[in-house]
Amino acid sequence: MGTMLDTSIIKPYLKDLEGFLKNKFEDKEYNVKVKFKDDLENQQNSLNVSIEGKKDHGFVCTFSLSELPGNCGILVSHGLFINTTFQGRGLGQFLQDLKKKIAMAYGYTIMMCTTLENNSVENYLLKKNGWEISNKFLNKRTMHYCIEWKFIIPNKL
Numbered sequence: 001m002g003t004m005l006d007t008s009i010i011k012p013y014l015k016d017l018e019g020f021l022k023n024k025f026e027d028k029e030y031n032v033k034v035k036f037k038d039d040l041e042n043q044q045n046s047l048n049v050s051i052e053g054k055k056d057h058g059f060v061c062t063f064s065l066s067e068l069p070g071n072c073g074i075l076v077s078h079g080l081f082i083n084t085t086f087q088g089r090g091l092g093q094f095l096q097d098l099k100k101k102i103a104m105a106y107g108y109t110i111m112m113c114t115t116l117e118n119n120s121v122e123n124y125l126l127k128k129n130g131w132e133i134s135n136k137f138l139n140k141r142t143m144h145y146c147i148e149w150k151f152i153i154p155n156k157l
């Protein structure tokens with residue numbers, strides 16, 4: 001079982017995200033907010049970050065980082081989605097850096113994720129950011145070709 005996360009550790013990184021969004025996207029239409037949920041049900045460390053625009057404009061993006069059940073050294077990155085309005089403008093790259101900083105701050109050793117083999121943008125971003133392919137497989141439940149990725153968290157970024 002892993003140790004509980006000290007949620008104050010993540011706050012400076014969420015401030016950085018808020019700063020990035022404000023610089024890049026804020027105008028009369030959008031007023032971005034960062035929400036942080038720490039779900040420790042079943043003693044499972046899991047963070048979900050989601051950013052919303054003004055009520056009429058829906059959400060900006062969301063992503064989750066969850067500790068792998070059974071191994072407190074591994075963090076699984078999942079649930080990443082950027083609203084199409086905000087895609088292709090550097091937010092995906094910013095989140096790459098942010099997730100590494102969060103994983104490092106909490107002392108994880110390895111980050112893992114999966115993608116669809118045909119997700120060329122996310123696959124490009126992962127490769128560009130030093131992630132390695134650890135496996136490729138056909139998901140027999142969905143018949144989707146998938147890629148498993150891993151990133152070894154360095155001591156310093």
Ligand SMILES: CC(C)(COP(=O)(O)OP(=O)(O)OC[C@H]1O[C@@H](n2cnc3c(N)ncnc32)[C@H](O)[C@@H]1OP(=O)(O)O)[C@@H](O)C(=O)NCCC(=O)NCCS
Nearest residue numbers: 080081082087088089090091092093114115120121122124
């Ligand atoms: C995948 C996703 C997270 C990327 O975020 P983003 O903000 O659009 O990405 P960025 O703008 O930071 O970077 C996009 C990069 O991909 C490159 N790119 C764009 N189209 C591409 C393509 N068809 N093939 C390869 N690379 C491409 C861009 O040139 C850019 O790289 P560069 O900065 O080196 O020039 C976002 O598009 C998204 O949420 N998509 C839908 C949901 C999804 O796929 N989630 C991931 C599930 S695993």
